[in-house]
Amino acid sequence: MPYEFWYWTGIPGRGEFVRLALEAGGIAYKECARDPAIGDEGLVKHMQSGQRAQPPFAPPYLVADGITIAQTANILLFLGERHDLAPRDVAGRLWVNQLQLTIADMVAEAHDTHHPIDAARYYEEQKPEAAQRADVFRSARMPKFLDYFEHALADGAWLAGTRWTYADLSLYQLVKGLLFAFPKRMKTLAPGYPKVMALYQGVADLPELQNYFASPRHLPFGEGIFRHYPELDGE
Amino acid sequence: MPYEFWYWTGIPGRGEFVRLALEAGGIAYKECARDPAIGDEGLVKHMQSGQRAQPPFAPPYLVADGITIAQTANILLFLGERHDLAPRDVAGRLWVNQLQLTIADMVAEAHDTHHPIDAARYYEEQKPEAAQRADVFRSARMPKFLDYFEHALADGAWLAGTRWTYADLSLYQLVKGLLFAFPKRMKTLAPGYPKVMALYQGVADLPELQNYFASPRHLPFGEGIFRHYPELDGE
Numbered sequence: 001m002p003y004e005f006w007y008w009t010g011i012p013g014r015g016e017f018v019r020l021a022l023e024a025g026g027i028a029y030k031e032c033a034r035d036p037a038i039g040d041e042g043l044v045k046h047m048q049s050g051q052r053a054q055p056p057f058a059p060p061y062l063v064a065d066g067i068t069i070a071q072t073a074n075i076l077l078f079l080g081e082r083h084d085l086a087p088r089d090v091a092g093r094l095w096v097n098q099l100q101l102t103i104a105d106m107v108a109e110a111h112d113t114h115h116p117i118d119a120a121r122y123y124e125e126q127k128p129e130a131a132q133r134a135d136v137f138r139s140a141r142m143p144k145f146l147d148y149f150e151h152a153l154a155d156g157a158w159l160a161g162t163r164w165t166y167a168d169l170s171l172y173q174l175v176k177g178l179l180f181a182f183p184k185r186m187k188t189l190a191p192g193y194p195k196v197m198a199l200y201q202g203v204a205d206l207p208e209l210q211n212y213f214a215s216p217r218h219l220p221f222g223e224g225i226f227r228h229y230p231e232l233d234g235e
Numbered sequence: 236m237p238y239e240f241w242y243w244t245g246i247p248g249r250g251e252f253v254r255l256a257l258e259a260g261g262i263a264y265k266e267c268a269r270d271p272a273i274g275d276e277g278l279v280k281h282m283q284s285g286q287r288a289q290p291p292f293a294p295p296y297l298v299a300d301g302i303t304i305a306q307t308a309n310i311l312l313f314l315g316e317r318h319d320l321a322p323r324d325v326a327g328r329l330w331v332n333q334l335q336l337t338i339a340d341m342v343a344e345a346h347d348t349h350h351p352i353d354a355a356r357y358y359e360e361q362k363p364e365a366a367q368r369a370d371v372f373r374s375a376r377m378p379k380f381l382d383y384f385e386h387a388l389a390d391g392a393w394l395a396g397t398r399w400t401y402a403d404l405s406l407y408q409l410v411k412g413l414l415f416a417f418p419k420r421m422k423t424l425a426p427g428y429p430k431v432m433a434l435y436q437g438v439a440d441l442p443e444l445q446n447y448f449a450s451p452r453h454l455p456f457g458e459g460i461f462r463h464y465p466e467l468d469g470e
Contacts (some may be wrong), residue, residue: 069329074333094302117368
């Protein structure tokens, strides 16, 4: 039976980190809320259905073998172990999880550049604060995180060992989001991070992902975590 | 050989979530940076020493059996597996990790109430924005997270099964931080969350932790994640 995957219908969002692992791993799954009879309303209803023993706080979540698994990094930990998308030894498994959590930290900070005060209100209601926070993100946080990932890639083309892991797919998605949201800043920074950019290209070229990238399952960025507001970008 | 634990010297901070697991689990560890010859400067030096194969992005981190393990939830995943501080079955292990990641999300949001723009600048330089963000945190985010944890405790006194796990210790620390930072708001909210508050008291009373709580190893809150600024609190 394919896994049930639950996420909002209109955006790549945090769901995309899971989707890339499912697709690159050749793992059968059903994107439940994209059934027109379900949609985002059906997702909320499903998530809040009271019988669930181990409820999710928020999408994305996966239902696998009767277990509900939420939190992006936790879903990926499960997929990594079950489908060999990460090293099997303790050190390698923890290293990939550690990287995934650091990627998640940067994703959360990228989101907060356009929603520094209230995730539930419009960007237009927090523009001055967003400008300030985006400035800090571009000048201090982007180099700090990218330095770290470049250093983590010192030993090779992939983050752990000689083949890609789910953390490599996630780092690709993070860089893709940064290129979309902060094209000017990334144009300045990218030459300083040759290993990160090579990993980005390496995942973009993975044979395992070409069908997915060409399919309608693959959504463009829009009103999600990564947004392109020219006024928040800068060299 | 005891584990080497590395964290800033002056605050409980994110390190406290790890410390509680080490102490309650009766696990031997050395708090390295508290050696006066090392301190916070020695911590930074140790963390950035270039030979490290799997570098941390930030403290806390643990050195165990020659492996460096960073990211709070990742350290706890390791300790949980190695020292039986979480269920052994897949569903239980993932559930505890999922809860830990949700606790970490709320911890990050609690931090951002006093640092909504720039973690590297003083609170005093971002007070108007902090007031706005704290308002959203108190009115919307605190009830949302607490509702979730109350619901997660529907089946018993502990989050997973019939004994405490590292996620229970972390939920205790989170509630303790909220009580310190937002005493007025928690006075209003606490009666609506009897199971969360009972867990808080249950961990406070754990025989395994009494020596630690009475020791100088146990630091009070101060200039860390949880801060008490009366102007950010409210009923």
